[in-house]
Amino acid sequence: MKKIDIRTSATIFDSVSELSSEEQNLMTNAIEARKKAYAPYSKFKVGAALLLDNGEIILGNNQESAAYPSGMCAERVAIWKAGSDYPNMKVKKIAITAASTENLVNKPVGPCGACRQTLSEYEINQKEPIEIIFMGEIGQIVKTESLLSLLPFSFDSSYL
Numbered sequence: 001m002k003k004i005d006i007r008t009s010a011t012i013f014d015s016v017s018e019l020s021s022e023e024q025n026l027m028t029n030a031i032e033a034r035k036k037a038y039a040p041y042s043k044f045k046v047g048a049a050l051l052l053d054n055g056e057i058i059l060g061n062n063q064e065s066a067a068y069p070s071g072m073c074a075e076r077v078a079i080w081k082a083g084s085d086y087p088n089m090k091v092k093k094i095a096i097t098a099a100s101t102e103n104l105v106n107k108p109v110g111p112c113g114a115c116r117q118t119l120s121e122y123e124i125n126q127k128e129p130i131e132i133i134f135m136g137e138i139g140q141i142v143k144t145e146s147l148l149s150l151l152p153f154s155f156d157s158s159y160l
Helices: 021-035 074-085 113-126
Strands: 011-013 044-052 057-061 091-100 131-135 141-144
Touching: 021 044, 021 057, 021 074, 021 091, 021 131, 044 074, 057 074, 074 091, 074 113, 091 113
Parallel strands: 091 131
Antiparallel strands: 011 141, 044 057, 044 091, 131 141
16 A cells, blocks of 8 residues: 655735736636626626637636526636637636625635536646636635646546
8 A cells, every 4th residue: 555645736815916917817807707607597607717828818607507507617618619719729827706696705716626627638638737716706816837736636538
């Protein structure tokens, strides 16, 4: 038997103003995308903004339907749009923000498991890390240098 120690690291910021100007712009875009989310059932709106290596910013927000919960998360909307419209571009960063019409979201909201899986495949395929920056509506912001740091023992196509 062998025991291993898995660690991850993140940087915590107290406000958006502490981020680089590029990251502030990305989070501002994510906030604007969040405001356009269609979430009449969960009342939980999420916005995502991806920065591609060509400088393009791709937006996504969660989209729900009356057949709730068969909607789509903001992160996957954005990453699949990037993959569709810019198939040869690498994703450098993604900013994510969430808010609720029911209560104040004052702590960071990271990607769900399905989004972590999808984003990890893009990171693995592009052979470069994707920085993840996430927050709630207000409060602290978390930044990790790689999506895979949020998903140890990830599942990828090498298992298939």
